[in-house]
Amino acid sequence: MGRWEPNAPGRLAVAALDLYIERGFEQTTVAEIAARAGVTERTFFRHFADKREVLFDGSSGLVEFLADETAAASPDASPIEAVQHALEEAAERFFEQRADFARKRQRVLAANPPLAERELMKLTTFAAAMAGALRERGATATVAEMAAEAGMVALRVAFGRWADGDDENLVPLLREAFAELRTVFDS
Amino acid sequence: MGRWEPNAPGRLAVAALDLYIERGFEQTTVAEIAARAGVTERTFFRHFADKREVLFDGSSGLVEFLADETAAASPDASPIEAVQHALEEAAERFFEQRADFARKRQRVLAANPPLAERELMKLTTFAAAMAGALRERGATATVAEMAAEAGMVALRVAFGRWADGDDENLVPLLREAFAELRTVFDS
Numbered sequence: 348m349g350r351w352e353p354n355a356p357g358r359l360a361v362a363a364l365d366l367y368i369e370r371g372f373e374q375t376t377v378a379e380i381a382a383r384a385g386v387t388e389r390t391f392f393r394h395f396a397d398k399r400e401v402l403f404d405g406s407s408g409l410v411e412f413l414a415d416e417t418a419a420a421s422p423d424a425s426p427i428e429a430v431q432h433a434l435e436e437a438a439e440r441f442f443e444q445r446a447d448f449a450r451k452r453q454r455v456l457a458a459n460p461p462l463a464e465r466e467l468m469k470l471t472t473f474a475a476a477m478a479g480a481l482r483e484r485g486a487t488a489t490v491a492e493m494a495a496e497a498g499m500v501a502l503r504v505a506f507g508r509w510a511d512g513d514d515e516n517l518v519p520l521l522r523e524a525f526a527e528l529r530t531v532f533d534s
Numbered sequence: 535m536g537r538w539e540p541n542a543p544g545r546l547a548v549a550a551l552d553l554y555i556e557r558g559f560e561q562t563t564v565a566e567i568a569a570r571a572g573v574t575e576r577t578f579f580r581h582f583a584d585k586r587e588v589l590f591d592g593s594s595g596l597v598e599f600l601a602d603e604t605a606a607a608s609p610d611a612s613p614i615e616a617v618q619h620a621l622e623e624a625a626e627r628f629f630e631q632r633a634d635f636a637r638k639r640q641r642v643l644a645a646n647p648p649l650a651e652r653e654l655m656k657l658t659t660f661a662a663a664m665a666g667a668l669r670e671r672g673a674t675a676t677v678a679e680m681a682a683e684a685g686m687v688a689l690r691v692a693f694g695r696w697a698d699g700d701d702e703n704l705v706p707l708l709r710e711a712f713a714e715l716r717t718v719f720d721s
Contacts, residue, residue: 463655464654465651467651468651490717493714496690497718497719500680528680528684531613531677532716
């Protein structure tokens with residue numbers, strides 16, 4: 348194997364996810380992941396700090412993206428509409444591009460409570476980033492926090508359906524989830 | 535010190551919280567907590583598995599209580615109204631009874647990300663319990679999940695204000711938070 352490995356991070360991620368599903372996250376070693384991807388352990392550690400990071404890589408880019416897209420929503424958009432806009436953009440530009448990865452990842456998280464905990468914390472940082480952007484759009488701190496966190500409720504529902512089903516697109520599921528969330532508050 | 539120590543768990547909890555705030559959670563030992571409470575380490579371990587459990591003790595009782603109160607809400611109540619009812623009952627019967635403890639606990643969690651993670655997971659079990667009760671009241675799985683999780687958003691806002699302020703009662707803050715959450719979905 349040469350020193351230059353095209354798309355090593357991508358192949359490592361696929362290998363890792365497959366092994367986490369086949370053998371369990373705890374039982375899988377970095378050596379096994381590297382071997383499955385056809386690279387050295389050293390290559391693994393050039394791209395990921397540890398085997399957990401394979402699952403959480405790339406979320407810092409998403410935090411910024413969500414803040415930017417919340418800020419970029421139409422000036423007429425209400426806070427919850429701005430959040431919906433940002434999540435739809437993220438669905439299209441991040442998740443739908445990596446549907447297979449996202450679905451496998453979801454299975455691994457569901458089977459490993461400590462990873463699910465870490466995921467919850469990650470969603471909290473997404474909500475905080477959108478809340479910050481909403482405050483800059485003029486929302487009060489409370490409305491900003493509530494709209495961002497309510498948005499995460501819709502995202503979790505939509506994402507769960509997408510991960511469990513075989514819809515190609517996440518965006519329509521996200522729209523549907525936001526519509527359902529609105530009905531919860533109709534009275 | 536005698537073999538019978540009145541309210542040892544209560545005294546241990548107060549001692550632990552005070553030490554976690556004074557010295558930090560990580561830096562505090564069980565020996566120090568026991569000494570501050572005037573009991574032996576053995577007494578500590580009769581009541582708590584470890585120093586983390588001091589902070590999370592009692593939450594299983596609350597899970598059942600929330601499910602029961604969700605079920606007991608007026609038959610006319612919508613899912614989100616049933617959730618609000620259950621949380622108001624919990625505020626009155628659990629949190630307001632232990633205001634000083636709840637406030638100190640909140641400071642400790644805010645200063646310790648791993649404890650805050652655990653708290654998030656705990657809130658998820660509360661939401662799941664209420665969602666289960668809502669399904670039994672006839673709500674769809676999605677509406678049940680959304681109403682319960684939206685309720686947790688209101689609870690977190692209300693609880694944060696209560697913990698940071700000096701209001702005696704949590705219930706009015708909870709009502710206010712639910713009203714604000716409704717305005718997020720007015721359009």
